[in-house]
Amino acid sequence: MLIGMIRSQLVYLFGLFLLMGSISGHAADIKNVRMWLAPDHARLVFDMTGPATHKVFTLSKPDRIVLDIDKTTLSANLDKLGLDKSPVKKLRSGKNGKTLRLVLDLKRSVRPKSFELKPNQKYGHRLVLDLYEKESLVKAKKTAKPKVVAGRDIVIAIDAGHGGEDPGAIGPGGVREKDVVFKIAKELKRKLDATPGYKGQLTRTGDYYISLRGRTKAARKQNADLFVSIHADAFKDKRARGASVWVLSSRGASSEMGRWLARKENSADLIGGVGSVSLEDKDDVLASVLLDMSMTASRGDSRSVAKQIHNNINRFAKMHKPHVEQAGFAVLKSPDIPSILVETGFISNPGEAAKLKTSAYQKKMANAVYQGITQHFQRKPPALTYIAQRKAANNKTHKVVRGDTLSVIATRNNVSLAALRKANNLKNDRIRIGQVLRIPTS
Structure with missing residues (x-):
């Protein structure tokens, strides 16, 4: 009886071992590929049926990027990606044992960055490959102070x-x-x-x-x-x-x-x-x-x-x-x-x-x-902006002194007599010493 129990346990463990082996050897599949274009980089997204390990490296003369994904198959169509405005000339695939190899033939040299994303409400497992334009990755020199421009937006x-x-x-x-x-x-x-x-x-x-x-x-x-x-x-x-x-x-x-x-x-x-x-x-x-x-x-x-x-x-x-x-x-x-x-x-x-x-x-x-x-x-x-200058002009005032006339004040400030009257609700041209007049924008 004891021998029979041991035998049954061994059979169970052997079956479990085979099952785990089949699971670990199960291939993920790339079912779809999408591309997004941004001003400084292009993003390739590979929709996968499960997680998979990968590595990325570059080749030159000509410029290429190689993406190797372990235990993965490809069922997506690579011919409808729309590569015209991207740095990628062509995307091709091949197999190296259980490894799927994707090769990106490039129009110009770019820097790749890859990472995996876990499933969310809309998508399943994803592998993301970002292709950054080289000029966007050059370390910026110390930032100069912004040039102060009067009347700026x-x-x-x-x-x-x-x-x-x-x-x-x-x-x-x-x-x-x-x-x-x-x-x-x-x-x-x-x-x-x-x-x-x-x-x-x-x-x-x-x-x-x-x-x-x-x-x-x-x-x-x-x-x-x-x-x-x-x-x-x-x-x-x-x-x-x-x-x-x-x-x-x-x-x-x-x-x-x-x-x-x-x-x-x-x-x-x-x-x-x-x-x-x-x-x-x-x-x-x-x-x-x-x-x-x-x-x-x-x-x-x-x-x-x-x-x-x-x-x-x-x-x-x-x-x-x-x-x-x-x-x-x-x-x-x-x-x-x-x-x-x-x-x-x-x-x-x-x-x-x-x-x-x-x-x-x-x-x-x-x-x-x-x-x-x-x-x-x-x-x-903000200071030195067009809005600040316009506000300052609208708030301009003049305090009447001896010898001032409304006509002289209007001429000195390059505004019409009628506009000066209207801005100060004057029914005539009479003003008094010490009176503060608002000068409208010319």
């Missing part, structure tokens, strides 16, 4: 959330967050560009992915005066609804200060906008003071813009909370650029999703953000 960095491989939240009927917010971002840019003294800059100009830190880096590169990130919320309960406006929390600000101070000795980043200073040549105490001053000012302006936008959206949409909210979102952590995040509504809510996908509602949302931005900068324009 106020620059607004407009960040449409998600993009490319990351669709964001997906609502009823397949409406995707990345599409909705990109349309709102483009409409906001259009309105800003049409307004003298303002310029909108999109962090992404198409359907591709940018990292969270890459978004704030793009805003700093553009010397932005304000960073606006646009999103659409989602929740497991479809009844959740309401728009919201977010600024950086005090805890998030503290952690970011620590991050900047920790890396300042290796950083040529500038803080403080126009007339910025670098942290790398400052001692710890001075660097901490400068950062604290910069972030305090930035957070103050962020709250001001956010409150105005919150009030504007509240006029036509339900708000998730009756006040501006705070969090430690990575895209809000720039210490020198006022930054806000606008959640335009819950795309997981059928009613709000139906509104968000319409052009009329997207324009209404963009206009609410636009009005909040211009209202803030009309009150507090």
Whole structure:
């Protein structure tokens, strides 16, 4: 009996060993390949039926990239990728035992970077291969201070959330967050560009992915005066609804200060906008003071813009909370650029999703953000901007002294007599010594 039990156990263990061997030897399959094009890199995404180990190396003369994936087969069609605008001339495949070899024949030299992604709500296992243009990887020289230009535009960095491989939240009927917010971002840019003294800059100009830190880096590169990130919320309960406006929390600000101070000795980043200073040549105490001053000012302006936008959206949409909210979102952590995040509504809510996908509602949302931005900068324009100069001109005054006449004052300031009368609600040309007259813009 004992021998029989031992025999049955051995049979069981042998069967388990064979099963594990078959599992470990089971090949993953590449069932689809997609390509996304960004300004500084191209991204190849391989949809796989399971995880697989891989390695990447480059060859020259001619330039090629080789991707070896263990225990993997290929069932995807590589002929419909659309390589015309990419750095890849041709993608071909072959087998080396149980290893699948993919060879990318290149039009120009690029630097590859690969990583694996685990399954999420939309995709299964994925292998990602990024091909970075060489010029984008050259280590930047120390950043020069931005050139101060009198009468410059106020620059607004407009960040449409998600993009490319990351669709964001997906609502009823397949409406995707990345599409909705990109349309709102483009409409906001259009309105800003049409307004003298303002310029909108999109962090992404198409359907591709940018990292969270890459978004704030793009805003700093553009010397932005304000960073606006646009999103659409989602929740497991479809009844959740309401728009919201977010600024950086005090805890998030503290952690970011620590991050900047920790890396300042290796950083040529500038803080403080126009007339910025670098942290790398400052001692710890001075660097901490400068950062604290910069972030305090930035957070103050962020709250001001956010409150105005919150009030504007509240006029036509339900708000998730009756006040501006705070969090430690990575895209809000720039210490020198006022930054806000606008959640335009819950795309997981059928009613709000139906509104968000319409052009009329997207324009209404963009206009609410636009009005909040211009209202803030009309009150507090950055120095040396066109808006600041126009405001200064509108606030110009003259105190009447002995010998002054309304006609002489008008001529001296290059304005018409009628305009001077109108600006000061004068029914005639009589003025008195000590009277303060407002000088209208000529």
